[in-house]
Amino acid sequence: MRRRDFIIAFGRAAALPILWPLATQAQKSTEPYRLAYLALLPGENATFAKSVLQRLQELGYHEGQNMVWDYRSADGRADRLAQLAAELVQTGPDVLIAGFGTLAAKAAIAATRSIPIVFTAVGDPVGAGLIKSLRQPGGNATGISALATDIAAKKLQMLNDLVPGKRLVAVLCNPDTPFTALALEQVKKAAAVIGTPLQVYEARTLDEVPKAIGKVVEGGAASMLVLEDPVLIGAMHQTTELVAKARLPAIFGPREYAAAGGLIAYGPDQTQLSRKGADYVDKILKGALPASLPVEQPTKFELVINLKVARALELTIPPILLASAGRGDRINVAVCCGA
Structure with missing residues (x-):
């Protein structure tokens, strides 16, 4: 048998x-x-x-x-x-x-x-x-x-360190994903605490992604936080190309975003x-x-910074941004695409 x-x-x-x-x-x-x-x-x-x-x-x-x-x-x-x-x-x-x-x-x-x-x-x-x-x-x-309980809030803090002055942050997300609902709630709470203005832009399908990013640019956002889900990950290359063209600093989740031309990727390993x-x-x-068998949650995270994109945006990566991601051996900090 x-x-x-x-x-x-x-x-x-x-x-x-x-x-x-x-x-x-x-x-x-x-x-x-x-x-x-x-x-x-x-x-x-x-x-x-x-x-x-x-x-x-x-x-x-x-x-x-x-x-x-x-x-x-x-x-x-x-x-x-x-x-x-x-x-x-x-x-x-x-x-x-x-x-x-x-x-x-x-x-x-x-x-x-x-x-x-x-x-x-x-x-x-x-x-x-x-x-x-x-x-x-x-x-x-x-x-x-x-799911990590505070990771979305940490991403928002990183954007504030990178683009200081409590300037408008756009949040790109698919509201139909259960994870997004939790992450968006975390971001809104964190924004209220540190006094950062937010504007949420929704994209439920691949076709809606470029339209949403266009609205982000029209809205005058200083930076963008992407709450990734399978739909948005499917538009990874399109998203990084559009934000690069708009010269918009953005932070993503999986490290593949940084390799695809995204500025910063931060998430579970x-x-x-x-x-x-x-x-x-x-x-x-x-x-x-x-x-x-209990479901486990992530214990290790990675922060990847694309130095080539940072230079193209004329941004200096502040040391406090690296420190804000976390401490100890739970964080793997790396840079890519520096040439």
Whole structure:
């Protein structure tokens, strides 16, 4: 019997949490584990999925030996996720891994309530209705949350350090994302405390992004904070090109924004999140129930500054900006594109 079949048969039995590991140990099988990865963004196989695979190899799982790896990407088209998730479920994976963002995790859970699911970077899994609570997920899904309670407020403070004088800050966001609602609330509270004027601009689709940035420029904002979600990340290159053309200092989330021409990227270390996701896969394959594996939150962050963009904007990066990100080994500070 495959491990997934055992999970389906016994995973919902509340009286068996102690017997579960013993029972799985008895399931000796020469079949390789089948793992499936559902990606929303193009290139996840070279970034997030690659980090998952590297960690799995460290844990003893190797393609062609004891593991089969199935990868599907929607290439930025959220409307394709449901079909791809269904295709992966049909392959009979032991664990289904949901890549970056909430939408991939939602599609995976909608496709199956029996196969264990590990999500690797969901902003607000409780608010999105994916799990019951961080401590007790309660279903067939668990994993890593990318939500840090004060990160959006820290981004606002960085912009104030970079462009002093309490000048207007534009916030670009997709209000339909649960994570955005929490982050926007944090930003508004922080703005009220430090006396910074804010103006929110919404973009729910890729087509709305350039229109929203055009309104930002027309509104006379001195800088911009992007509350990224899968939609806005899909417009990453377009966004960095438009703000560069407008000579608008902006701060983003994932480090890929800085490499794409963004001024500053500050957020959870995505490599660490992916590697932790692999640890969850390992635990489940060894008998742990997703319902009882607490969802972890990020513990390491990275701040990346694009010096080439800073020079083009004639900006001096103040030392206090680096200090405002945090202290200790939880922060990885780097610069890029200095040539």
